[in-house]
Amino acid sequence: MEEDKPSTARDDGGSPKPTNEETKTQNGEQAEEADAQRSGFRRRHSSTSSEPTKMEGSGEGKGVTPPEEPPRKRFQIPRKTRDKKALQPISSDSREFEELLKILHGSYLEPNSKILFTYNTAQLIHNEFLEKEFTEKRRQLKNEGRLDKELTESYGFLLIDKSQVHNICERGLHVGHSRLTTLGKPSMGVYLSRFADLLQPNPLEPGTTGTVFIFKVIKGKMKLVYDNFKNNQESHLGNGTLDPAPKHECHILKNMNAVNSLLSYRAFERTQYYFYEYGFDEILKRPRHVCPYAVVTFTYKTDPTPRQSATPMSASVPFTFDRQNGRYLIFNVYISKEIYHFTQNLNFCVLKYLIAFFFR
Structure with missing residues (x-):
């Protein structure tokens, strides 16, 4: 038998017509070429327009690139200078200034001093290290079982030279600043005045100006000291005076409350506080329970009324x-x-x- 040969269909022009298999093959090759062209176009388009697209952001299709942003600087917390850290000036009409006036007026020996002292400027002292140690000292005394009256905060005063302000603000009050020997050796403790209007041995002259430091203090356990003025005349170096008493924080004169006038006999020496602190077996150079609080400047005026005698x-x-x-x-x-x-x-x-x- 003769095998049936596939006949090739011819069109009217006599050219043979492609079969179904050949038509599918040609269509597949054309589709692959079209896909290759489209993919190549996309690659070329993405490579050329990727940067403008990123810069355009929300401006879709507008093709306008915004100006370049300047490089951002690294944020750095500004450092405060030592002056700003330690001293904060306050105005005379502020609430803080009124609080300072209450402290000063409440610490006068004579009520008449309110009209004699005029306070010109005031600055609060901020020293985190000294304040932290002051709080730590108070906590230590409380843990030792001290009485509440021994932990009460009060104030002491010191008339200083203006050049010493920054040193005391930054380092605190160190031993050896005073020449007094009434209550203890000045090389082992610090002296502060109890009264804000009794700042030096001699009476203030009218027109006197000065700088006063206000300290926060914790008196702790106080040792009462008898008058020792005869021995006090022997030397200004502390010979023959008392050493700081262990388990105590302060010395005061036994008859301190007997001083009732600025003109009383040795009123300045007899109304002093003597602060000290033991660290293990030695005296610390700076008692932690004496912390700088504020500094004020004053002018002393003439007394308009005649002074009455104490007796x-x-x-x-x-x-x-x-x-x-x-x-x-x-x-x-x-x-x-x-x-x-x-x-x-x-x-x-x-x-x-x-x-x-x-x-x-």
């Missing part, structure tokens, strides 16, 4: 004060200030006979 006896004694020589003139006789203050507590007749006996 009725002295009011009947006619006297004048010679500022140049530092002596009192009583009954036309010059005597020293020490003798005058000593005789304030004596009877007028006794004073009269003493003067007549010693100066006849």
Whole structure:
């Protein structure tokens, strides 16, 4: 039998017509070529337009690239200078200034001082290290079982030179700043005044200006000290004076409350606080329970009212004060200030006979 050969269909022009298999093959090759062309176009398009597309952002299809942003700088916290860290000036109409005035006025020995002292400027002191140690000292005393009255915060005052402000603000008050030896060796503790209007041994002259430091203090356990003025005259180096007492934080004079006038005998020395701190077996150079709080400047004015004597006896004694020589003139006789203050507590007749006996 003859095998059937596939006949090739011819069109009217006599050319053979492709079969179904050949048509499918040609269509597949054309589709592959078209896909290759489209993929190549996409690759070329993406490579050329990728950067503008990223820059356009939300401006879709507009083709306008925004200006380039400047490079961002690394953020750095500004450092505060030492002055800004330690001292904060406050205005005279602020609430902080009013609080300072309450502290100062509440610490006067004589009420009349309110009209004699004018405070010009004030600055609060911020020292995180000293404040932290002050708090730590208070916590330590509390853990030792100290009484609440020993943990109470109060204030002490110190008249200083203006050049010492920054040093005390940054480092605190160190031992050895004072020459007083009334309550203890100055090389082992610090001295502060109890009263804000009793800042130096001699009375303030009208028109005097000065700088006063206000310290927050914790008195802790106080040791009462007897008068030791005779031995105090021997030396200013602390010879013969008391050492700091263990398990104590402060020395005060036993009859401190007997001082009731700025003109009392040795009123300044007798109203001092003496602070110290033991660290193991040695004295620390800076007591932690004495912390700088504020610094103010003042002007001392003239007293508009005549000063009344501390005792009725002295009011009947006619006297004048010679500022140049530092002596009192009583009954036309010059005597020293020490003798005058000593005789304030004596009877007028006794004073009269003493003067007549010693100066006849």
